[in-house]
C-alpha cells in the first residue's frame with residue numbers, strides 16, 4: 004500500500020504519519036503495522052483484546068506514547084460489543100481487558116497511565132454501560148489529542164537546541180510513529196527543518212529490532228530531512244571524529260530522580276556523549292514521567308524473546324541452544340542527561356519529578 008498523503012494537518016509543516024487512530028466508524032483501532040516498515044506500508048484494524056495485545060506485544064504499534072494511545076483506544080473498542088450486558092458484568096470486562104492490555108509491555112509507563120485514566124473516569128460515571136463507554140471513548144480521544152499537543156510543545160521547547168547546521172544523533176524511534184503527533188526526540192528536528200534550518204541526523208540502526216534504520220530513517224527521509232543510518236557500534240567513533248553536535252532520544256519511563264529508561268543502547272550513547280562532551284538530551288511528554296518510581300533501579304525492564312537476537316530475517320545467527328540476554332530497554336542515569344525536555348519545559352539536574 005502506498006503511504007497516505009501527509010496527515011496531522013494541525014502539526015504541519017511536519018510531514019508526519021498517523022501511527023494510531025480510530026477507524027472512521029469508531030469500531031476499531033487503526034494502526035500502521037510497524038513490523039512491515041520500511042518495505043511495506045500496511046494498516047491493521049484491531050477490535051478484540053487479543054488483537055490489541057498481540058499488536059502491542061509484537062511491536063506492530065510501539066513507542067511509549069503510541070502504546071498508551073493504542074491501549075486506551077483498544078480497551079474501548081474491545082468492550083464496546085458488551086455494552087448491553089449488566090453493569091457488573093460490563094465493569095468486570097473493562098477491568099479484565101485493562102489488566103491484559105496493561106501487562107503486554109511493562110517498561111513504558113504511558114500504557115498503564117493511559118489505562119488507569121480510563122478506569123478512573125469510570126468511577127463516578129454511574130451504572131449505565133452505554134454512558135461509561137461514551138465517557139471512556141472521549142477520554143481515549145483526549146489522550147490522543149493531548150499527546151499530539153505535547154509533541155508539538157516538546158518540539159517548541161527544544162527547538163533552540165537544534166541550530167542551523169546541527170548534526171544530531173538519535174537512537175531508536177521517538178518520532179511520529181511512536182506518538183500521536185510529531186514525535187518527541189524528533190519533534191524539534193521536524194520543526195527545525197520546517198523553519199529552514201539545515202540539519203543532519205544520524206540514526207543508530209538500533210539492534211535488535213532496528214527501529215532506527217527501519218522506522219526513524221523512513222519517517223525522516225519521507226519528510227525530506229538529511230538522514231544517515233549507522234550501526235550502533237559506530238556512534239562513539241562518529242562522536243570521536245567530531246561528527247555529532249548533540250544527541251536526542253525519547254524515553255519509556257523517567258523516574259522521579261531523572262533516571263531514564265529507553266531503548267537498549269541508549270545508555271551507551273549517553274556514556275559516549277559524556278566522554279566527548281556532547282550534549283545528551285531526553286525529550287518526552289509529561290505522561291512518561293513517573294513520580295511513583297523513585298529511581299531507575301525500580302523501573303521494570305521488559306525481557307524479550309531470545310529469537311529477536313538469535314535470528315535475523317528468519318535466519319539463525321547464533322548457535323542453537325546458546326543462552327541469550329535480551330532486555331528491551333536500559334536505564335541511563337540522570338547524571339549523564341544534559342537536559343530533559345517535556346511539554347512543561349526544559350529541566351536540568353538535579354531533577355525532581357516526584358510531584
Ligand code: MRU
Nearest residue numbers: 065066067175177181253254266
Ligand atoms: O520497543 P519500542 O520500539 O517500543 O521502544 C521505543 C523506545 O524506546 C522509544 O525511544 C521510546 O518509547 C520513546 S517514543 C516517543
